[in-house]
Amino acid sequence: MRRTRSTAALVAAAVVAGGMALASPAYADPTPAGTFRQLVGVGSDTTQDVxxxxxxxxxxxxxxxxxAVKSASGAGIASYDAIGSATxxxxxxxxxxTRPNGSGPGRTALSSSLTGDKAVATDSATIKGxxxxxxxxxxxxxxxxALTYIPFARDAVGVAVRGPGLDTLTVAQLFDIYKSGGVRTLNGQTLHPVLPQSGSGTRKFFLNAIGLTEGTVDTTLPTVQENQANAALTEDGALAPFSVGSWIAQNNGIAPDYSSTAVSAGAHLASLQLPGDxxxxxxxxxxxxxxxPVAGYYENATFGRDVYNVVPSRTIDTTSVFFDKDIYDVxxxxxxxxxxLASDNAENVIAKFGFLNESYNGSVNLAKHAKVGGLENGxxxxxxxxxxxKTTAGDASLKLSWTPNALAPVLxxxxYRLxxxxxDGAVVATKDLPTTTTSYSFTGLATGAYTATVTANNLNGTGTAATWTGTVxxxxxxxxxxxxxxxxKAPKVAVTVTGSHSVAPSxxxxxxxxxxxxxxxxLSSTGKVTVSLSNHLKVATHSLTVSYGGNTKLNASSAKISLKVTKATPSVATSAPTSVKHTVRAxxxxKxxxxxxTPGGTVRVYQxxxxxxxxxxxxxxxxxxxPKLSKGRHTLHAYYAGSTTVNGRNGANFVIKST
Structure with a gap:
């Protein structure tokens, strides 16, 4: 339930540059006091009532x-007016x-809610969340x-005037009236132009529509709270930009009345000569x-405008860790x-408040009226x-590991977005991860070429991507x-390679x-091969790596084995005379x-x-x-002492008879 209260005590505090009071008979916030809802909105008074x-x-x-509009889970809206209590x-x-008064302050407050800063510099507390x-x-x-501007309805900006000489105006006349040192009479009527308060979206839009900026507008003009004709049109010759939707809603008794006194004195919306007409x-x-509404005026590119609900971009990104289903639903x-907000019931309410419903209400497509912008808190x-x-390709998978950039931005x-x-450039998968995570694996992939990117993100958006391109x-x-x-003897290594997913290796x-x-x-068709090695590997235990290079569908793999090469076992043969004179050396x-x-080394003959x-x-x-042998029978044998590659060995005994 929303309670409406008198603001007479607030009028004195609502004086702005130019000395006019922001006359406002009532304001409204979610009530009763102490009532809080999940989705909090602040900002423009053009759309506050709807x-x-x-x-x-x-x-x-x-x-x-x-x-009442709610998300699927039942989360409701809490809409806080642009004017009212100070906080x-x-x-x-x-x-x-501090209460945000206008589109700009509303977006600033949203930005500070994201970054954890103050709504305004004079506040004592930050407003994160x-x-x-x-x-x-x-x-x-x-x-x-950082922010996505979601079109909510179609409005238009007109010029509210008081005095018979201001029934019809052109863009050129408005430019001359509002420019620095502008004209102050038109059709015999003394002019009293006013502007909405600083930060007003209507003010910004109107100046742009007539070809002016804050640097070229007459800065001496008085300002009033936007869309309040009673405060703006206090005398004949007064004119002020005005939301047409707000004008309709007030004059039809739908929205709180800030304009009936001026209307009773002759205030009305001027007809404008639209560019090209x-x-x-x-x-x-x-x-x-x-x-x-006159649809042709609302749809005009100069004075027709979309009005928006602005949300943090990451909250409506369905792949983000910050995705908020309630904000998305609403x-x-x-x-x-x-x-x-685009349901039939919602659009009936929107139309009742003087706005036009469009087919793109709620669209986040930048080609269909949605916009994006940066943070607005400076x-x-x-x-x-x-x-x-760093990447590691695995079994139908790709593991990504990353180290944050050492140069951290202010925010x-x-x-991290993967x-x-x-x-062909088609997106296979995305993943958004919190800053506590610095690795992730994509699994269940088909074989083929892929490109993976990792970006570090902050509230401002997506950083520079680190990229890998390769094959899974x-x-x-x-x-x-x-x-x-x-x-x-040549060592033989028997190798068997198998592929996962029943893929035959080659x-x-x-x-x-x-x-x-x-x-x-x-490899054979069965994934096997026997590799023969050199028969001259040194005698030792060899640590070998057996590697398979992979093919178009299989990753490389390897195995480590030990090969022990021992000394060769020789044969020792002797040939000697069976008898010899004792005076002769046999x-x-x-062999x-x-x-x-072919063995080498020393041979000894033993008796x-x-x-x-x-x-x-x-x-x-x-x-x-x-040497000369004494007379008699001598039993002898040869002994091969061996080498670094061949074992030692005794030959068979042989007998020489010395006579």
Whole structure:
């Protein structure tokens, strides 16, 4: 329920530049006192009354409780007027802050609610989380993407005048009247132009429509609260820009009356010659005794305007961690989702307050009247720098890991946005993550080429993207076995590669020791191959890496194995005479052989345990001359002492008879 109270005590505080009082018979906030609703809105007084009605409150004596707009979960609107008490409190236990009066202050308050700053510099407390949307009769004042301006209805700006000489006006005449040092008589009528208060969306729109700015307008003109004819049109020759919707709603008794005294004295909306027309067009007409909009005037590009509800862009992004379903339900029409404010009941209320309903009400499509803008509380609009990105392609998956950019902007990073697109640029997946998370995996992907981006975001919008482009495949598994192998014999490595998702592997495998390639092989149709290595690997335990290079559908994989190469086992053969005179030195031929190698080294001839002669192998063979043997039978044997690659070994005994 909304309570209406007298503001006589507030009039003295409502004096603005020019000395006029902002005469206002009543104001309204959500009541009873202590009532708080979830979706808090502040700002423009052009749309405050219709938003009050859509909140389900009582406006000008009529209750709109039966048509109150709510989200699917039941969250309702709390709409705080542009004028009233000096401060407002919008949350239970929350701070009191200066009441935002007009579109600009409303957007500033919304911005400060996001950043955790004060509504105005003179306030004592910050207002983080105290405002959810701003009513605005104009578009953005700063560039950026932090705020989305959702069209709510169509309004128009006319010129409210008092005096018979001001029935018809042109854009050129309005330019001359309001410019610095402007004219002060027209058609014999002394002129008394006034403007809405600073920060008013209607003021900004009107000046732009007639070709002026705050730098070229007559700064000596008095200002009054916008859309209040009683305060603005106090004498003949007075004129002021006015929301046509507000004029209709007040004069039809729908909205609180700020204009009847002036109307009784002859105030009315002037007909304007619209650019490109030869005649003048009235903004309103009368149907069954009630004022109603003239569609052609509202649709005119110069004086017709969209009015907006401004929300934080991230709250209506369905992929954002800050997505707010209640705000989305109430304000956004997208696809099959209809904004509660665009329902038939809501549009009936909107029309009742003098606005036109359009097909794009609730649209967030920038091609269909929606707009975006930056924060409006004076903070920098800088976005975060590019993160440092690391990627790991897995089994039909891609893991992204990132390190934040060390150069942090004034506004901190609030979240990270990940986007994955295919080779044609189509978006495959997006993910928004809080700042506490710095890695994420996309899983269940088809094989193919992809591009992944990671951006750090803050309230100002999206930062510079870190980008990876590459291929996602299925995993492969490599297994390998080998056996202990003697030196001189080629070691064999049996390799089996399998692919996930039943994908048959193909291609080559490589066996390396460190950076040295020892062998390669091509997989069979069953994913197997046996790789033969050199038969001259040194005697040692070798740490081998067996690698599969992958193919168009499979990732590379590898396995580590140990290969033990032992010394070769030789054969020792001797050839010696069976008898020799004791005066002659016998010669013994010793031949040492081993598979795959020619042994080298020392051969000794023993009689028992005594070495009686030695020789050195040449090409695996040596002839050793024995010392003179005493008469008798001598049992001898040759012993090969071995080498770094061949084991030592005794030859068979042989007998020489010395005579």
């Amino acid at each position: 938003l009050n009605a859509l909140a389900g409150d009582t406006v000008n004596g009529t209750s709109y409780a039966s048509t 407002i409190q919008t949350r239970s236990g929350g701070p009191s802050f 105290q405002v959810d949307f701003a009513r605005s009769s104009g578009g953005p004042s700063t560039s950026g993407n 030869t005649g003048a067009t009235s903004p309103v007409t009368t149907v069954n005794g009630k004022l109603t 304000f956004v029409t997208s696809g099959s989702h209809e904004a509660a 903070l920098t609009n800088a976005t975060p720098g590019k993160p440092t990105l 901190p990073v609030t979240d 986007t994955l697109t295919d080779k 495949k299925y995993n492969s598994t490599t297994k390998a076995t080998t056996a202990t192998t003697p030196y001189g 291609g080559k495998v490589t066996v390396k020791e460190g950076a040295t390639t020892l062998g390669t092989g091509t 010669k013994v031929t010793v 040492v052989t081993a598979t795959g190698t 028992g345990s005594k070495v009686i002669a030695t020789g050195t192998l040449r090409a695996g063979k040596v002839v050793i001359t024995l």
